[in-house]
Amino acid sequence: MARWVEWYFNGLKVLAVFFLLVMLVLVFGNVILRYGFNTGISVSEELSRWAFVWLTFIGAIIVLRERQHMRVDTALRKMPVFAQRACLWVGQLLMLMCSMLFFWGSWQQVEINIHTPSPATGLSMGLFYGAGMVFGLCASLIHLYEMYRLLRGEGLPEPPSDPNIVPH
Numbered sequence: 001m002a003r004w005v006e007w008y009f010n011g012l013k014v015l016a017v018f019f020l021l022v023m024l025v026l027v028f029g030n031v032i033l034r035y036g037f038n039t040g041i042s043v044s045e046e047l048s049r050w051a052f053v054w055l056t057f058i059g060a061i062i063v064l065r066e067r068q069h070m071r072v073d074t075a076l077r078k079m080p081v082f083a084q085r086a087c088l089w090v091g092q093l094l095m096l097m098c099s100m101l102f103f104w105g106s107w108q109q110v111e112i113n114i115h116t117p118s119p120a121t122g123l124s125m126g127l128f129y130g131a132g133m134v135f136g137l138c139a140s141l142i143h144l145y146e147m148y149r150l151l152r153g154e155g156l157p158e159p160p161s162d163p164n165i166v167p168h
Contacts, residue, residue, distance in 0.1 A: 042120055053131050061134075061142075084156050092146050096147070099140040103135075113129055
């Protein structure tokens, strides 16, 4: 199971690089065409916007899974271990609720816009809002896993190695 999860997240990283390259090629190519040849790619702006949205949500999933999101744990480190675990569990629960709400709202937007074509490409706008669904589902699963880890006694912040260094 762990191997499949690693493959999935490595695939997400490759997809993020792909969307970044698509944005680079479309925007840079369009700038060159507009200023150099007085023409342009009509779908460039829309496709680069879609790539940016998907890149943002995929990046958020990767960062959440790798526990690299921003957190302030100064007060948390001062608490006893039981209180740390309880605060982290409640925090994960609240984030789970937000992720589920995000999924539900994105689902509703996909249902509303599935048959609406985008202005330049004619693709379904449901694909645009689908990025939120993917994020909401993946983030919810990550939060559930983090809650499970906390129940097992894992996932607490590590104490600083040098007591004179203030953790960031």
